[in-house]
Amino acid sequence: MENVKERTEELLHEANSSILFVANRPQIVMEHGEGMYVWDTEGKKYLDFIGGWAVTALGHSPKVIADALVQQAGKLINVSPAFYNKPMIEFAQLLTGLSGLERVFFGSTGAEANESAIKLARKYGSVCKGGAYEVITANRSFHGRTLAMMAATGKPQWEQKFTPQMPGFVKVPFNDIEAVRSAITPKTCAVMLELIQGEGGVHEVSLDYVKELRSLCDEQGVLLIFDEIQTGLGRTGRMFAFEHYGVTPDVLTLAKGIGGGFPLSAMLAKEAFNLFEPGDQGGTYTGQPLGMAVGLAVVGELIERKLPAQAAKQGAYLQTKLREVQAKYGLSGIRGKGLLLAFDLPEPRGEELVAACLEAGLLINSSSPQTIRLMPALVVTDEEIDRMMSILCAVMDQLILK
Structure with a gap:
């Protein structure tokens, strides 16, 4: 494990000395992904509700894309x-x-x-x-x-x-x-x-x-x-x-x-x-x-796979789960369509919430200081939404109700 940590530190040193600065990136290095999850070079697992900014519609490393790349590359x-x-x-x-x-x-x-x-x-x-x-x-x-x-x-x-x-x-x-x-x-x-x-x-x-x-x-x-x-x-x-x-x-x-x-x-x-x-x-x-x-x-x-209809269904389920805890955490403005959703925090602490969720193994986005945006893959399941809510609420217990 010590070697893994040392290698990550080496990679981060190389990144911070060679990649043009355009964003405040967390000091972790993502290595592989599958479905709704990504793992960093130290083996930590993250549930991804950013989805590459609404990009990974089929989840991470789906077989259908890998197969298409291999087959077409051979032609x-x-x-x-x-x-x-x-x-x-x-x-x-x-x-x-x-x-x-x-x-x-x-x-x-x-x-x-x-x-x-x-x-x-x-x-x-x-x-x-x-x-x-x-x-x-x-x-x-x-x-x-x-x-x-x-x-x-x-x-x-x-x-x-x-x-x-x-x-x-x-x-x-x-x-x-x-x-x-x-x-x-x-x-x-x-x-x-x-x-x-x-x-x-x-x-x-x-x-x-x-x-x-x-x-x-x-x-x-x-x-x-x-x-x-x-x-x-x-x-x-x-x-x-x-x-x-x-x-x-x-x-x-x-x-x-x-x-x-x-x-x-x-x-x-x-x-x-x-x-x-x-x-x-x-x-x-x-x-x-x-x-x-x-x-x-x-x-x-x-x-x-009828994924647009799946996005509508799962988006409705996610909104329901957010509304169940809305009063407890003072959330407001739960909004959006399908799996492009957002809600507002009672205070402008979006950056803190994102950082705390990252530490807890959840990727979310704060599009403004008071707004949290959720854009999971269209293949997200009820269980993964429940898991996201569990992590989010645990973090908000510490950050908002503290």
Whole structure:
């Protein structure tokens, strides 16, 4: 055991001296995972209710992904985006059939998918709206960490980062249709919206707002973009969050759960907005066979195992368990859909709670000082939810009731 601990200390020293600092990471090294659990290099086991930030939809190291990688790697890994490949065509057919949007562009990250959506919106503005280029986004939104997506994001603390920011993004209050109406000008080419603001604290749009927004965009000839990077592919209890509202966007972005942990994303659009010309959009790893095979395997598994419905069921069970202890710990604002859930603490002690849960073998996320966010794999069981609640309550007994 002493050798294991020494090796971990060596790894941490190497990490802290060679990896560019971008986050306050705990001083542990994760080594392997299975299902809902991960283990560090010292053998400590953690129940994972972060899920790689809503990424590991099928749990850790699922066989279906390992098999897809092995099989495709033995055939063709990368042939350049200048050519079609079989898994690319098959995956495109699957996603367009599921979503009702006829065209798809593949990428590797959520920010890349959102960049693609903004480029398409500005292409539409150039071709169809006299050079319109502005995109309306919401306060408290999160769309990625590229320069353009940081400008699109509605985090006030980002407004002065990496200035000058890319122009062309107009922020309005979330869930306020009149604010959108007032913000639309002849320069507006699109409205970009998260149906549930995940990073913003799991806040959901209202049904009336979405329906009115769809009508307003149609009336003004403005594209409606849904950023479903976090909510897409079963997370909210439906294959896509927009299905809860009965409103289809013009452009849809997907990532996170689409690859079950493999870096993969997609931007889908209606046929009417199939406007790119050669050279407008691309990327070395767009549609590469290895990623396409993984995407096919993951989405196929979501369908075969009916995991969107499973997420709805398990999310309801988790909310019930949280409400059972709500009064005892002073919790409030239990909210979300499916397995994208959050609640608020009585005091801004989220960071302390996360650290104490980590020590107790539970991974959770604090999206703000007072908010705890839960994003477990869609395969989570009642027993695993009960185990999570047991650890969480034991920690809150010490931290909140102390």
